[in-house]
Amino acid sequence: DAKTTQPTSMDCAEGRAANLPCNHSTISGNEYVYWYRQIHSQGPQYIIHGLKNNETNEMASLIITEDRKSSTLILPHATLRDTAVYYCIVPKNTGTASKLTFGTGTRLQVTL
Amino acid sequence: DARVTQTPRDKVTEMGQEVTMRCQPILGHNTVFWYRQTMMQGLELLAYFRNRAPLDDSGMPKDRFSAEMPDATLATLKIQPSEPRDSAVYFCASAPTGGPTYNEQFFGPGTRLTVL
Numbered sequence: 032d033a034k035t036t037q038p039t040s041m042d043c044a045e046g047r048a049a050n051l052p053c054n055h056s057t058i059s060g061n062e063y064v065y066w067y068r069q070i071h072s073q074g075p076q077y078i079i080h081g082l083k084n085n086e087t088n089e090m091a092s093l094i095i096t097e098d099r100k101s102s103t104l105i106l107p108h109a110t111l112r113d114t115a116v117y118y119c120i121v122p123k124n125t126g127t128a129s130k131l132t133f134g135t136g137t138r139l140q141v142t143l
Numbered sequence: 144d145a146r147v148t149q150t151p152r153d154k155v156t157e158m159g160q161e162v163t164m165r166c167q168p169i170l171g172h173n174t175v176f177w178y179r180q181t182m183m184q185g186l187e188l189l190a191y192f193r194n195r196a197p198l199d200d201s202g203m204p205k206d207r208f209s210a211e212m213p214d215a216t217l218a219t220l221k222i223q224p225s226e227p228r229d230s231a232v233y234f235c236a237s238a239p240t241g242g243p244t245y246n247e248q249f250f251g252p253g254t255r256l257t258v259l
Contacts (some may be wrong), residue, residue, distance in 0.1 A: 077247045
């Protein structure tokens, strides 16, 4: 998997946008960026993934820079339930489900 | 709402005892993963299967751990004999083999293992 670098922790006020950055400068041309999160005492949860275009779903938006060396996960209106550890992962592209390497992630604390 | 289920949710055992953890993947998912999470090591892959055949178990201590898929609806992870350092939360995840979201893995709630 390509190496990713994320800040250790971030804070965000409830109702504001949370912007979580990730650097993945060694990403290969056909590798996707995946984001997962883990709420305390639960299993990790898939959020979103992208290759080079920006992506949006009901949970979040993913912005990938043109050179693909970094990305930002955006939670547009963070709530207390978004408090979690967020993982940015770039798995090897094998064309099939493969192992994910979880780093230390970013611990997001959403506060009132 | 399809989910990965794991049993037991909590297990406390004594050192030297055999522990078996079970996982039921989402119907139709033919790739199953076992991860372990500790405070020190974080979340790490132990093994994974595709179509019930082991693909990679390099993360698993071979002398005491074994993982199997007796059928498509059941994956098991056994530890024999268990040791205090095996205390962790063990997660099972499943994924479809292909398609546009093939690395969207669905995780179970985990089994919290405590070995005294």
